[in-house]
Amino acid sequence: MSTPAQQAARRLRIVAGLVRGRAYNPLPYVTEDLSALFMDAATAVETCTVDPGGTVPQAALNSLQAALDMITQHDFHIPAAIAEYAIAPMTGYLPEMEPLGAACPLCVRQAAYFQARRAALIEAGYLDSGEDEVLRAALQGVLVLHYRYGHLTAPAAENDNRPCDCRTSPADVTTC
Incomplete structure (x- = not known):
């Protein structure tokens, strides 16, 4: 151990x-x-x-x-x-992943997806694996999930990678 x-x-x-x-x-x-x-x-x-x-x-x-x-x-x-x-x-x-706040429905769905994937990686115990390849894949997974989630929470003016056509900050958007 x-x-x-x-x-x-x-x-x-x-x-x-x-x-x-x-x-x-x-x-x-x-x-x-x-x-x-x-x-x-x-x-x-x-x-x-x-x-x-x-x-x-x-x-x-x-x-x-x-x-x-x-x-x-x-x-x-x-x-x-x-x-x-x-x-x-x-x-x-x-x-944790910061709350998304008000956003378009597509962003909200993607945020929920990223949060669920993160929770699944943690709950499955992959971050505690004794195998280097499993741990590497788990760390790579949370790396990608947090990076993509960060694009959803960033202000739209700074973010061209949003999955929708929102042109205001996420806090100001209720629909696309």
């Missing part, structure tokens, strides 16, 4: 691999830098002393904060929530 720190380090390494394979940036070295930050966090979790409460080591948190800063500065097609899934074995927290 592995410890929460070992589980988190394993997830962080898998996320680093997903970043290398899925993240997009016109400058490849920027994607590699992002991946390296997740690897640094994994190394910090493995090598730093973890207190009995299981808190995430500060060195790992610093690396994750730098990764989150990069994610918010550039559109890597990687949601920031993936970092929380990676360290969930240590924190006991899995990120």
Whole structure:
């Protein structure tokens, strides 16, 4: 049986691999830098002393904060929530999908679909799998679900990937 720190380090390494394979940036070295930050966090979790409460080591948190800063500065097609899934074995927290609010019926249906898929991945225990391929697929699944869900919650003016023809913010739209 592995410890929460070992589980988190394993997830962080898998996320680093997903970043290398899925993240997009016109400058490849920027994607590699992002991946390296997740690897640094994994190394910090493995090598730093973890207190009995299981808190995430500060060195790992610093690396994750730098990764989150990069994610918010550039559109890597990687949601920031993936970092929380990676360290969930240590924190006991899995990120939720923000409520969609009023939106067109198609957006509401898609949001419900994404939320149901996320719940199914979690309830099936795939994020706790001992098999690397299963865990990789589960983390990739939540990565894609959160990224796509983020397009539904983003203001329409900033978002050309909405599944409908809404031209106002989701909070102002009741129908398409």
